[in-house]
Amino acid sequence: MERKTSLKEPEEIVELSYLYDFYGALLGDKQREIFEDYILNDLSLGEIAVERQMTRQGVYDIVRRARIKLREYEERLQLVYKFRQTRERLEQIEAIAGAGADRETAGAITRLAEEIYDII
Numbered sequence: 001m002e003r004k005t006s007l008k009e010p011e012e013i014v015e016l017s018y019l020y021d022f023y024g025a026l027l028g029d030k031q032r033e034i035f036e037d038y039i040l041n042d043l044s045l046g047e048i049a050v051e052r053q054m055t056r057q058g059v060y061d062i063v064r065r066a067r068i069k070l071r072e073y074e075e076r077l078q079l080v081y082k083f084r085q086t087r088e089r090l091e092q093i094e095a096i097a098g099a100g101a102d103r104e105t106a107g108a109i110t111r112l113a114e115e116i117y118d119i120i
Contacts (some may be wrong), residue, residue: 013039019070027066028056034059035066086120 078083
């Protein structure tokens with residue numbers, strides 16, 4: 001079920017940016033371009049409509065459908081959830097390494113955590 005929030009709330013933009021990073025390639029070209037303009041490039045619906053010779057409502061519908069589709073992908077695949085969970089665990093590992101290990105061990109653990117950050 002879709003949350004009732006403005007498309008331009010900061011939390012919504014962050015969430016949609018993550019979803020787009022993981023699933024954006026699964027959207028159609030036009031849908032992806034319009035979604036990028038609205039969410040990532042911060043263009044207004046009106047600006048996009050003029051640029052693409054569409055109605056403002058048409059642009060809104062494309063953005064809304066893309067948002068729904070990205071959330072459906074996440075609901076099924078949970079890649080963003082797993083990514084966030086992995087990051088949280090890595091932060092915990094770094095905190096533990098810094099709190100109780102000798103410098104050499106803490107440095108090795110931190111380097112490994114950083115390598116994992118780069119991978120994910």
